[in-house]
Amino acid sequence: MYERGTQGRLLSSIRDPNPVVFMESKILCRFAVKQAPIDDYTIPLSCAETLILGSDLTLLIWGTPVYRCESAIQLLNSPPSSLTPLILLSLRSVKIKLIDLQIRSPWDMDAVVESVCRTKRLVIVHEAGMSGGVGSEIAAEISKGAFLRSEALVLATLHFEKFNMPDETKILDGTVETLSY
Known part of the structure; x- marks a missing residue:
């Protein structure tokens, strides 16, 4: 289980030229196994x-x-x-x-x-x-x-x-x- 899009939002946050505060869910950080794509991808920071x-x-x-x-x-x-x-x-x-x-x-x-x-x-x-x-x-x-x-x-x-x-x-x-x- 992983929060949808966490990896893509994190990469977008890192690459954004503006200051970005990235917060990840505490409960999801504690999962022993995370399923995440291995590809490099980003998610636009302003789209639902x-x-x-x-x-x-x-x-x-x-x-x-x-x-x-x-x-x-x-x-x-x-x-x-x-x-x-x-x-x-x-x-x-x-x-x-x-x-x-x-x-x-x-x-x-x-x-x-x-x-x-x-x-x-x-x-x-x-x-x-x-x-x-x-x-x-x-x-x-x-x-x-x-x-x-x-x-x-x-x-x-x-x-x-x-x-x-x-x-x-x-x-x-x-x-x-x-x-x-």
């Missing part, structure tokens, strides 16, 4: 990556929550028997667009606003505090840029304490809450 195409909701992430979001999407589409009574049948067929922001500053606002204008809903998932973080800034900017086209409030799942980490269940709850507007 669409991991899953969808039309009903935009799920915006960066860092380690990408794996939890993929699991939450699978839980929504094919819930286990213990969750089946809690998820409406109509919500199991929604198509969620999963965007990995990849870079926190400058972040790809155009790609996110375009996606929210199409899907009409946004859930932001990241590991941070409840206020004053990147997620709050993104929520404010998206609210300005796509407010009239949005059908639901921007929901942010922002936590950093271990007890409050955005796990699959919390992401699923936020997704269902946003789709229910």
Whole structure:
């Protein structure tokens, strides 16, 4: 397991003529085995990556929550028997667009606003505090840029304490809450 694109972003950061602060997820650094391409490649430092195409909701992430979001999407589409009574049948067929922001500053606002204008809903998932973080800034900017086209409030799942980490269940709850507007 490795964070998607870490190697490409690191090489881009090293080669960028401007000062760059590169932060890698602590938890992913501790994996004994990492799978990474051996080729020399770079990833543009200002482009978001669409991991899953969808039309009903935009799920915006960066860092380690990408794996939890993929699991939450699978839980929504094919819930286990213990969750089946809690998820409406109509919500199991929604198509969620999963965007990995990849870079926190400058972040790809155009790609996110375009996606929210199409899907009409946004859930932001990241590991941070409840206020004053990147997620709050993104929520404010998206609210300005796509407010009239949005059908639901921007929901942010922002936590950093271990007890409050955005796990699959919390992401699923936020997704269902946003789709229910």
